[in-house]
Amino acid sequence: MAIHKVGVAGCGLMGSGIAQVSAQAGFPTVVREVSANALEKGLGSIRRFLQGGVDKGKLAAADMESTLANLAGTIELRDLADCDLVVEAAPVNLTLMRQLFGALDGLCRPAAIFASNTSSLSITELSTFTRRPDRFLGLHFFNPVPLMKLVEVVRTLQTSDESTRAAADWCRAIGKTVVTAGDSTGFVVNRLLIPYMMDAIRVYEQGLASRNDIDDAMKLGCGHPMGPLLLADYVGLDTAYAIAEIMFDEFREPRFAPPPLLKRMVLAGRHGRKSGRGFYDWSTNPPS
Numbered sequence: 352m353a354i355h356k357v358g359v360a361g362c363g364l365m366g367s368g369i370a371q372v373s374a375q376a377g378f379p380t381v382v383r384e385v386s387a388n389a390l391e392k393g394l395g396s397i398r399r400f401l402q403g404g405v406d407k408g409k410l411a412a413a414d415m416e417s418t419l420a421n422l423a424g425t426i427e428l429r430d431l432a433d434c435d436l437v438v439e440a441a442p443v444n445l446t447l448m449r450q451l452f453g454a455l456d457g458l459c460r461p462a463a464i465f466a467s468n469t470s471s472l473s474i475t476e477l478s479t480f481t482r483r484p485d486r487f488l489g490l491h492f493f494n495p496v497p498l499m500k501l502v503e504v505v506r507t508l509q510t511s512d513e514s515t516r517a518a519a520d521w522c523r524a525i526g527k528t529v530v531t532a533g534d535s536t537g538f539v540v541n542r543l544l545i546p547y548m549m550d551a552i553r554v555y556e557q558g559l560a561s562r563n564d565i566d567d568a569m570k571l572g573c574g575h576p577m578g579p580l581l582l583a584d585y586v587g588l589d590t591a592y593a594i595a596e597i598m599f600d601e602f603r604e605p606r607f608a609p610p611p612l613l614k615r616m617v618l619a620g621r622h623g624r625k626s627g628r629g630f631y632d633w634s635t636n637p638p639s
């Protein structure tokens with residue numbers, strides 16, 4: 352069950368990164384978007400990332416060229432038909448997933464492996480939209496994909512050893528380090544990270560310490576590269592809130608519950624770095 356050709360459904364933040372690292376590692380890669388505009392936006396971000404590497408001397412111009420030569424963009428789902436692995440990186444929406452995976456299941460070879468990059472949906476539920484639950488798994492990449500080394504390979508009760516091995520081998524071939532996890536909301540990283548971030552916001556909300564002191568405490572006391580409130584701003588407060596809600600719903604444990612302050616900040620449009628304001632003011636550099 353070797354993977355030669357790779358399809359990526361979605362060329363947004365995550366899909367563009369996944370398509371890029373796949374093509375960069377020498378795999379012919381087709382990335383599918385829903386419109387020519389969205390495709391051009393995604394491919395443009397890949398080109399800019401690669402050009403940035405060339406400009407900084409981190410990437411040879413020839414490597415940029417060969418990466419782009421391995422990469423094809425399309426808005427036609429049928430162009431993914433001959434892929435050995437299709438990685439979905441589309442918006443979190445079950446109706447969309449049902450339609451997308453159902454259509455892919457009809458188009459692709461029975462032997463092809465399907466993967467979802469979802470952070471929050473159940474891989475088991477997504478696999479029911481196909482007739483190949485043994486060749487269905489999660490491949491959870493981290494943002495920014497070209498820089499973050501980890502992929503969580505998520506197995507359901509039905510994922511076969513063979514397809515797990517083939518998908519994990521592909522992840523290693525594109526330069527990633529793999530950890531394997533069961534299909535439980537949050538997998539390993541978010542299972543540990545979300546309660547930590549929610550607790551940090553609770554500590555701030557309760558006035559136990561200032562924002563800077565909370566972040567300095569974890570940075571200097573635990574050797575973390577950044578504090579939890581700055582990290583939450585990077586993740587996006589809306590994203591962190593949505594994941595916490597889904598995890599709270601799944602486990603019904605208070606440690607996953609998003610604090611009221613987080614909900615208020617999201618409602619007020621303070622989504623962190625991407626909106627210019629979260630726990631920090633991002634209109635200044637560095638954020639203050």
Ligand SMILES: NC(=O)c1ccc[n+]([C@@H]2O[C@H](COP(=O)([O-])OP(=O)(O)OC[C@H]3O[C@@H](n4cnc5c(N)ncnc54)[C@H](O)[C@@H]3O)[C@@H](O)[C@H]2O)c1
Nearest residue numbers: 360361363364365366383384389440441442468469470494
């Ligand atoms: N953003 C993160 O930090 C992060 C990290 C890990 C995993 N994820 C997961 O990755 C997935 C995508 O997130 P994102 O941040 O890249 O979202 P995004 O909104 O940046 O990108 C999604 C893209 O999918 C496209 N799309 C919509 N319907 C499609 C279809 N039917 N076929 C192909 N493309 C379609 C959209 O046009 C959009 O460009 C989600 O499941 C999310 O949980 C996100």
